[in-house]
Amino acid sequence: MQNLTANQKKVLEYIEKYQEKNxxxxxxxxxAKHFGYATKSSVQHYVxxxxxxxxLTKERHLSQSxxxxxxxxxxxLLGKVAAGRPIENRKFNERIEVPLSMxxxxxxxxxxxxSGDSMIGEGILDGDYVVIRSQESATNGEIVVAEVDDEATIxxxxxxxxxxxxxxxxxxxxxxxxxxxRQLKIxxxxxxxxxxx
Numbered sequence: 321m322q323n324l325t326a327n328q329k330k331v332l333e334y335i336e337k338y339q340e341k342n343x344x345x346x347x348x349x350x351x352a353k354h355f356g357y358a359t360k361s362s363v364q365h366y367v368x369x370x371x372x373x374x375x376l377t378k379e380r381h382l383s384q385s386x387x388x389x390x391x392x393x394x395x396x397l398l399g400k401v402a403a404g405r406p407i408e409n410r411k412f413n414e415r416i417e418v419p420l421s422m423x424x425x426x427x428x429x430x431x432x433x434x435s436g437d438s439m440i441g442e443g444i445l446d447g448d449y450v451v452i453r454s455q456e457s458a459t460n461g462e463i464v465v466a467e468v469d470d471e472a473t474i475x476x477x478x479x480x481x482x483x484x485x486x487x488x489x490x491x492x493x494x495x496x497x498x499x500x501x502r503q504l505k506i507x508x509x510x511x512x513x514x515x516x517x
Contacts, residue, residue, distance in 0.1 A: 324373065331355070331366040332375055335386055345386040393418055395429045395451065401465055401472045403436035403444055403488070418451050422512040428454040430508070432465060432472070439463075439474055441489030448515050450474060452508035463510035468496060469503050474510065 324332065334354060338346045348360040348367070357363060367386065370376040376386050397414040416431045423429055434448045442463065444450065450465070458464045458477040465474050466486055475486035475496065484504055486496040498504045 324370075324375070328366055328369055328373075331363070332370055335376070339386075393423070395423075395431050397431045397433070397449070399432060399472070400435045401432040401450065401474045403434045403439040403446065403474050416449060416514070418514065419512075422451045424453070424511055429511070430454065431514070432474070434474065434513075438488035438490045438493040442476075444474065444489070444513055445515070448513045450513050451511045453511050454508045456506050458506050458509060465507040465510070467503075467505040467507055468498055472507065477506070 331351065334351065335345055338350070346354070348363040351363045351366075352358075352360050355362075367376060394415045395418050397416045418429070418431065429451060431449050431451050434444055434446060434450055437446050452465050458479075460478050462477050463474065464477045464486075465472055466477065467473075468486070473486065473496065475488055478485040478487060478495075482500065484498040486498065488495070
């Protein structure tokens, strides 16, 4: 639990244990009573800090609607990635909840929102969120997020003798051929997608 003060950590652990034991989160009054706080304002202060840091989600105006995020299932949403032509990679500075089953193995993960339809053959649609494991290398056939000349795109990776090919999963798009004189950086490997209706 990085970036938490000792008191924030205690409050978070109490909320988590209470929720596991009772099946629902504690009220602000319950938290205040447990820690001996005279008012709910101290609890609100901690809840706001924990929410801002991504450890809690709370519904507005409801004191008994806190959701604890287990460490590791919130990943940063870093921007958009093209499933079509490359687009500029912008940082959104948000976080998105991801099922732990998508976080395959150790490493750092991030999410990107897909823009375009070049990967529809893989079931990756415009507006979907893809979960990516940070990695600077790929094997042939893997779906990667690659930065070509500083623009991000999601494609299937193929290393040839003297160049790299990035293939779409839509016959309307030709492969992107990356010769040695162009900048190519693998940002990560595709692990799964999230679709919000």
